[in-house]
Amino acid sequence: MYSIIVVPPGDPGDGRGGQEPRRPLRLAPGERLTFGRSARDNDLAIPHQGVSRRAGEITAQGAFWILGNFSREQTYVVENPEGAGEHIKVAPGRLDAPVPFEFARIVLPAAGDLLPVEVWAPRHDYMGAASGLDGATTAPAFALDRSKRYFAVLAALCEPRLRGAPHAPLPTVEQVVTRLRPGWPAASRTSVQWNIDYLAVKLRLKPGPETADPGPRLNGKKESLVSLALRFDLVREDDLALLEVTGR
Structure with a gap:
């Protein structure tokens, strides 16, 4: 079962102002996807002179994913488009940084451009109903009445x-x-x-x-x-x- 969907940056297109459709790549738990400028050395090629030949790696981990930054100089920012500005930074050389966002955008600084690589983690795993537990229920952290x-x-x-x-x-x-x-x-x-x-x-x-x-x-x-x-x-x-x- 696929758990991670990677949407690469748009291709330059045919020179008439349009962009080629972005083709999503799907990863099952445990699968890895490398990305960078070199088509020969990566699963996902990003043909921009400001992107490292081997820029990074995405690894699917069930309901979440981890990011490796192979760049020696550039910090990558992973944004949560739904999170009111929420983001994390992945420092140069950092490996296996866990990303907690269901919808995320890796922002790659590239010679004056900011290239977005979108990563979706739509799989949700939930624990089953607890059984055999007696006693008082847990008090809610924030008791709000939506009708008020x-x-x-x-x-x-x-x-x-x-x-x-x-x-x-x-x-x-x-x-x-x-x-x-x-x-x-x-x-x-x-x-x-x-x-x-x-x-x-x-x-x-x-x-x-x-x-x-x-x-x-x-x-x-x-x-x-x-x-x-x-x-x-x-x-x-x-x-x-x-x-x-x-x-x-």
């Missing part, structure tokens, strides 16, 4: 970055109010700000009212909330449909 207005506020704050602009500025409170008005006609600056303050306590960025300790002043409260929500997938792109109809 506070979740709609959080989704509105996360919306620009979930829609593919990882470094987009966060919406202002007034913009959140405007975004939520179709499903929450009574939304106001005061009510949205109250929900932001409530989220900061609920997600444990600030101490709750039951403690006398006010905790440190939280600068960039919206940024902290969005960073936490996107890092742990508390809000996903599918949740943006909830912005039209908010709960009570």
Whole structure:
């Protein structure tokens, strides 16, 4: 069963402005694919003068993959196109660097160009249902109710970055109010700000009212909330449909 799909950079084409179709390469667990400028020495040739003759190696490892950087000078960047700017660096000469992204883009610096090699890891392995375990269930790390207005506020704050602009500025409170008005006609600056303050306590960025300790002043409260929500997938792109109809 194939577990890794590699999509190479587009070929130069016929000189009329187009590019030849990129033909995906499929790897089964344990299989390796070398890439570089030399067609004779690699499984995937990238014919660019700025790419090393033997530039690197991709190895399929079940539900993930590892990357070897054969370059002596260039650091490779592996981006997560869905991860709001998330990326890892693979230093020159580094071997067997594990890549955790389901969809990834290896960026190869090449004499002024940045060449993308896409790698997909669509295989998902899950453990079966546990049996024979007695006792209390594990408390959820973040108890969020998607039917509540506070979740709609959080989704509105996360919306620009979930829609593919990882470094987009966060919406202002007034913009959140405007975004939520179709499903929450009574939304106001005061009510949205109250929900932001409530989220900061609920997600444990600030101490709750039951403690006398006010905790440190939280600068960039919206940024902290969005960073936490996107890092742990508390809000996903599918949740943006909830912005039209908010709960009570």
